[in-house]
Amino acid sequence: MLPRYLFIFILMSINLLSAQTDWTQGKIFEQKNFIENKGQFDFDKIPNGESILFVAKIDGVKYYFTKAGYTIERKEKVKKSEKELQEIEEKIVSAKSEIEKEKEKENKYKIVEKFHELKFANSNSKVEIIAENKVSSFYTYSDLKSKDKKATIKANAFSRLIYKNLYPNTDVVFEFPKDSTGIKYSIYLHPGADVEKVKLFFPGNPNFNLINNNIEVSSEFGKIIDHQPVSFTADNRSFVKSKFKITENQIGFEIEKTNTNKTIIIDPWTVTPNFSGGNDAYDIDFDNTGNVYVYGGTVGGPFALLKYSTAGSLIWSFSPNLSSTYYGDFAVDRNSNNIYIVEGFNYSTGAQVIKIKLLICFRHVKK
Numbered sequence: 001m002l003p004r005y006l007f008i009f010i011l012m013s014i015n016l017l018s019a020q021t022d023w024t025q026g027k028i029f030e031q032k033n034f035i036e037n038k039g040q041f042d043f044d045k046i047p048n049g050e051s052i053l054f055v056a057k058i059d060g061v062k063y064y065f066t067k068a069g070y071t072i073e074r075k076e077k078v079k080k081s082e083k084e085l086q087e088i089e090e091k092i093v094s095a096k097s098e099i100e101k102e103k104e105k106e107n108k109y110k111i112v113e114k115f116h117e118l119k120f121a122n123s124n125s126k127v128e129i130i131a132e133n134k135v136s137s138f139y140t141y142s143d144l145k146s147k148d149k150k151a152t153i154k155a156n157a158f159s160r161l162i163y164k165n166l167y168p169n170t171d172v173v174f175e176f177p178k179d180s181t182g183i184k185y186s187i188y189l190h191p192g193a194d195v196e197k198v199k200l201f202f203p204g205n206p207n208f209n210l211i212n213n214n215i216e217v218s219s220e221f222g223k224i225i226d227h228q229p230v231s232f233t234a235d236n237r238s239f240v241k242s243k244f245k246i247t248e249n250q251i252g253f254e255i256e257k258t259n260t261n262k263t264i265i266i267d268p269w270t271v272t273p274n275f276s277g278g279n280d281a282y283d284i285d286f287d288n289t290g291n292v293y294v295y296g297g298t299v300g301g302p303f304a305l306l307k308y309s310t311a312g313s314l315i316w317s318f319s320p321n322l323s324s325t326y327y328g329d330f331a332v333d334r335n336s337n338n339i340y341i342v343e344g345f346n347y348s349t350g351a352q353v354i355k356i357k358l359l360i361c362f363r364h365v366k367k
Helices: 082-094 098-106
Strands: 005-011 031-036 054-058 061-066 069-079 109-120 128-142 152-167 170-175 183-189 208-211 214-219 222-233 242-247 250-255 264-271 280-286 292-297 303-308 314-319 329-333 338-342 353-357 360-366
Touching: 031 128, 109 152, 109 214, 208 242, 222 242, 222 250, 250 264, 280 329, 292 329
Parallel strands: 128 314
Antiparallel strands: 005 360, 031 054, 031 152, 054 061, 061 069, 069 109, 128 152, 152 170, 170 183, 183 264, 208 214, 214 222, 222 264, 242 250, 280 292, 292 303, 303 314, 329 338, 338 353
16 A cells, blocks of 8 residues: 655755756856845945945846945956065065965965946935845855854845835836846836936946937946936836936936826836856766756856756855865765865965755655
8 A cells, every 4th residue: 555645855845756858057157136135245345335235246247236226346356566576576585385485476466346336316215125026046155154154144036126215206126137238227207206306326437428328437347338218108108208317427317298197117228348257167066866066156256056956947056155266176975965165275274175965855745
């Protein structure tokens, strides 16, 4: 007689009896979602020291969202100045061991952080930020605040971010276009809203130009373009004429007079430079159920481990707390269900190893 309940051993609730299908994923290390900050980004520093609420990583740059707008960060590995290099050469000559000499050679390069900010002028400091459309995958991080540094932070991600009442009767919605680069922000002017109050500016980049009805900004890491807005009514999507308006280093909007009892959507689209080197997969492995694991990320780190189902869906991402900018490796132990991530070259502390214990889930299937 068959048992009333059949216990099926699974990992992360993946059915072992499901069929294997072929699939392909591109730009797998892009985090084209708004990841909530549960403490994992508290150590990231942005201009003005604002509190980071959500983070996204696409096109080789990282977006930090705060109550006042967003900041784009680009990390670059550059060679030190001639003066700095001369000091390193002197240390190499005086070094007593080969290890010390190699360590000083690696110090010839440094990581430089470059930023571009978009802020809303005179906006509501008590704006309500609402995350919508929760995605099925989740993101995990080493918890640097835990006593033993072994705890993990789990964060959810969303595909839509709403700044509710950023101005009176005015909402701003952020989304990432699926089939193009950059970010899209839509301004919802509800009945009673005053478009004259909506103002954007770029701290650190006061010089920008209006070219062919587009805003072009020269940032530290390349040209950023705000494309001419396409505006329409929310109910029947009737076209509404609109354009950018520049006043005293701030960007506003002009729209044609229309029915003030209707919600009007102003829909610009910002394009940032697309950098290579942000989607390097260094190694791949699998477990006994057919799930696929990929480790890699941005050149020089930070690195991430991704888990994909047999159908090619991202299940989770884990970002380890490793200080080395050198890639090490990882491996899945298919007997114990453990994953080991090995740090690359690290003279200061020695290479570290992180052990991840995969959770084993059981599911009841009624017979």
